[in-house]
Amino acid sequence: MTQIVSLSHQELTLSEVWQWYQNLDNAIDYYQIEVTNALLSGKEVSDIFLGMTKEEIIDYFVWQTEELERSVCLNLIASAEATIRIDYLTRVYEKKKDTISRACRALYKQKGARVSLEDHILAIWKQNHPECKLAIGHFIGVLKLRHWLAHGRYWTPKFGNPYNPKAVFDIIENLLNNLPDDFSWAIN
């Protein structure tokens, strides 16, 4: 018998990830201002900035921001994945009677909890709610970014869109808003 997944309740909501992003983005801005001001004030800053010119400081903080944005994208997608997977497991464990829940239970009988988000769970949603196909399609596009980031970005990616945190947030929010009312998720 397949073991029940013990839910950690540590998953982050989209808005929590976004708040974290805004805090760190502001912190990077403040830090950049402090370091740049040290060029004139002569105030000692961390040795990682040793000898840097203004242009190098700018490059450094552009890189920091880009890295933050990539982490945020990964966290946003992970948050959405957790929401969709928890919904899947809830439908299975609570033995709900609607069509999606029945399809989820049939899938669970076959595959258990180790199902593919893209090939299995989202396929059920697409099949039963064709009106969500476009939103799901955009989300599946974002999953390419997730795979690239999660696997260490060692290959040259070919994304259809230039993703950034705002674009990823919008795609996920659009998907979750488009799924039917009984889809359980929180964006508070």
Place this chain on the structure above:
Amino acid sequence: MLEDSISQIDTLSLEDFLRLKKAESESKGKKINWENKKQIWLTALQKLYNTVNIWLNSSIKQGLVEIRVENHELREDYIGSYSVKEMTIQVGFERVFFKPKGVIVLNAAGRVDLIGEHGSIMLLLLEKNQEFQWHIAVRTGHQKPWPLTQESFADALKQVMSA
């Protein structure tokens, strides 16, 4: 707080915004004696080149090394454009450049990069006990700069010239 200042900026016309930025940026460097800083840096740079010439004297005499010095223009905020010497060490067809970066750098009074075909090393002018000394520096975050001596220079030169 940052969002507040951004929304204040949003209400300004472009010209007012540019006027504000110009005033802000010019006022920042007003109290600093840039001419003095520039002279300290240029004097130290000349001293560095003289010292390296002395260290390489024997190799120069044997025809192993040629030294060239050319004037280049450097432009820095608050100081403007000024002429600065760039020294080149030529060994056969391989060259190593001393590329002056300027006075306005973090945690130092000046910087020149030693650039070879196989890497570059940063030389920083640091003030210690009211004296200015050249140091070799790497940005590892845990290794402090160490003084430029004949021995450390030889290591640095070999490093930027070796694959």
